[in-house]
Amino acid sequence: xxxxxxxxxxxxxxxxxxxxxxxxxxxxxxxxxxxxxxxxxxxxxxxxxxxxxxxxxxxxxxxxxxxxxxxxxxxxxxxxxxxxxxxxxxxxxxxxxxxxxxxxxxxxxxxxxxxxxxxxxxxxxxxxxxxxxxxxxxxxxxxxxxxxxxxxxxxxxxxxxxxxxxxxxxxxxxxxxxxxxxxxxxxxxxxxxxxxxxxxxxxxxxxxxxxxxxxxxxxxxxxxxxx
Amino acid sequence: xxxxxxxxxxxxxxxxxxxxxxxxxxxxxxxxxxxxxxxxxxxxxxxxxxxxxxxxxxxxxxxxxxxxxxxxxxxxxxxxxxxxxxxxxxxxxxx
Numbered sequence: 001x002x003x004x005x006x007x008x009x010x011x012x013x014x015x016x017x018x019x020x021x022x023x024x025x026x027x028x029x030x031x032x033x034x035x036x037x038x039x040x041x042x043x044x045x046x047x048x049x050x051x052x053x054x055x056x057x058x059x060x061x062x063x064x065x066x067x068x069x070x071x072x073x074x075x076x077x078x079x080x081x082x083x084x085x086x087x088x089x090x091x092x093x094x095x096x097x098x099x100x101x102x103x104x105x106x107x108x109x110x111x112x113x114x115x116x117x118x119x120x121x122x123x124x125x126x127x128x129x130x131x132x133x134x135x136x137x138x139x140x141x142x143x144x145x146x147x148x149x150x151x152x153x154x155x156x157x158x159x160x161x162x163x164x165x166x167x168x169x170x171x172x173x174x175x176x177x178x179x180x181x182x183x184x185x186x187x188x189x190x191x192x193x194x195x196x197x198x199x200x201x202x203x204x205x206x207x208x209x210x211x212x213x214x215x216x217x218x219x220x221x222x223x224x225x226x227x
Numbered sequence: 228x229x230x231x232x233x234x235x236x237x238x239x240x241x242x243x244x245x246x247x248x249x250x251x252x253x254x255x256x257x258x259x260x261x262x263x264x265x266x267x268x269x270x271x272x273x274x275x276x277x278x279x280x281x282x283x284x285x286x287x288x289x290x291x292x293x294x295x296x297x298x299x300x301x302x303x304x305x306x307x308x309x310x311x312x313x314x315x316x317x318x319x320x321x322x
Contacts, residue, residue, distance in 0.1 A: 039307045174230075200230075201303045201320065212293075214305050217286045220293045222301060 001065060001162065001193050002028040002051055008059030009046050009216075020046040022216040023060065028195065030161070031227050033188040035204035036197045038213035044197045045166060047213065051195060052085055052164045053077040065161070082110050086155030088184075090167035092147040094139040100126070100150050101135040107158045121157055129153045129183070145176030152183055156192070163187060165196040169203055181206050243321075258321035260300060264292040266308050266315040289315060 006023040020043045028034055036044050049055040050062065053069060056077075062070040064080065072080070086107075087093075094103050101122055108118045126132040129149040139147055148168065155163055165184060169177035177200075185206050188194045196207065204210050210222040235244050243260040265288050272284040293302060300319035308315040 037304070039305055041307070042305075199304075212302060212305060214289065215282065215286060217290075219286065219290050219305065220302060 001030045001032075002026070002195075003063040004051075004060060005063075006060035007047075007050065007057050007062060007070075009043070009050060009055070010058045019216050021050070021057070024216070024218055026211070026218065028193065029227070030193055031188070031191055032209065033185070033194045033207045033227075034196070035207035035210045036195065036213055037199065037201075037204055037210060042213045043216040044213055048164055048166055048195065048197050052087060052162075053081045082107065083158065084161050086158065086160040086163045088148070088151050088155050088163060088165040088168045090170035092139070092144075092151045092171075094147055094150060094154070096139050099136050099138050100131065100142070103139070103150055104153045104157050107154060111158060122153075125153045125157045143176070144172050145179060148172060148176065148180050149183070152180065152187075156187060160192065162193045162195070165194065167197055167199065169198070169200060177203070259303075260319045260321075262296070262317050262319060263314040264289055264317060265313070267311070267313045285315075293317070 004024055004026045006025060007021055008019070008023055009021040011018045011020060024047065036047060038044050046055070050057050053064065053072070054077075056072070057070050060070065061068055065084070067080075069077065069080065095106070098106070104122045104125060105118050108121060113121070123132065123135075126135055129152060131146060131149045131153065134142060134146060134150075139150070142150065148171075163184065168184065169180050172180060181203050184194055184196065194207075196203070198204050205224065208223065208225050208227050210224065211218055212220045212222070233246060238244060238261070243258055246257045246259070248255045248257070266285055267281075268288075270288070272287065273280055289305070296302075296319070299322055301322050302317060303320045304318040306316045306318070
């Protein structure tokens with residue numbers, strides 16, 4: 001699904017040049033669950049943003065579903081992203097002014113899905129995430145665990161092939177964190193590829209493979225289980 | 228509550244820390260090791276000594292040490308070394 005060849009990202013200001021990713025070679029297959037770990041500032045989120053087509057690398061190549069996308073324009077990246085990738089963030093990133101139903105509906109609006117289909121799909125996914133009883137509530141009226149379930153519902157409502165999760169349990173207690181990890185594992189078992197950045201060894205244990213990143217380099221890969 | 232932070236005193240490279248957690252009647256045992264690997268040392272890897280070469284040499288040393296480490300232990304975390312440190316600390320957990 002994803003392949004990088006010498007993927008590099010350099011951030012430049014007038015005075016400083018920082019290499020966030022240094023010739024990263026990586027291959028992720030369909031259906032894999034991969035955890036990316038490493039200390040703060042090692043390039044984890046930069047890598048996730050580039051793999052998720054939110055940012056372009058400054059060097060190297062990135063293949064997404066067999067297309068070389070590293071030089072895609074913003075518009076092309078957006079088109080590829082909205083039909084193939086779902087994002088889950090540590091701080092949920094729900095829109096406070098929209099209720100639960102409307103937050104989850106949003107990706108389908110961008111995809112111009114018909115109103116009837118949208119209603120059906122949003123209700124299905126809210127049922128699945130056990131949050132349909134809160135569909136008229138606004139994010140601020142929900143607990144952290146409920147907000148993350150809504151965020152996962154929003155990430156999966158468009159049936160993406162890939163879910164990218166950046167510290168998905170970072171703001172949750174152990175019980176809600178475990179629930180979120182179980183949901184990600186379930187989605188992976190149904191065929192969705194999952195790439196997750198985490199500091200938690202317990203969460204990383206759910207992955208097939210753990211990649212340790214340091215100073216913009218992959219220093220080791222630990223295969224936990226074959227897919 | 229998700230994590231408990233347990234303060235531990237410094238311990239040697241050849242030692243390991245064992246933690247036992249008891250929840251009700253259930254006991255969970257963890258064994259951890261913090262290992263120091265060479266980071267900024269004189270080992271003949273540097274020729275020109277420029278920043279890029281120094282950085283690549285550090286990563287090369289770290290990769291080599293991790294590759295060669297006891298496979299009964301799994302790498303959990305690499306800690307950011309402090310400024311001018313000659314060694315880097317790595318946390319392992321017994322498999």
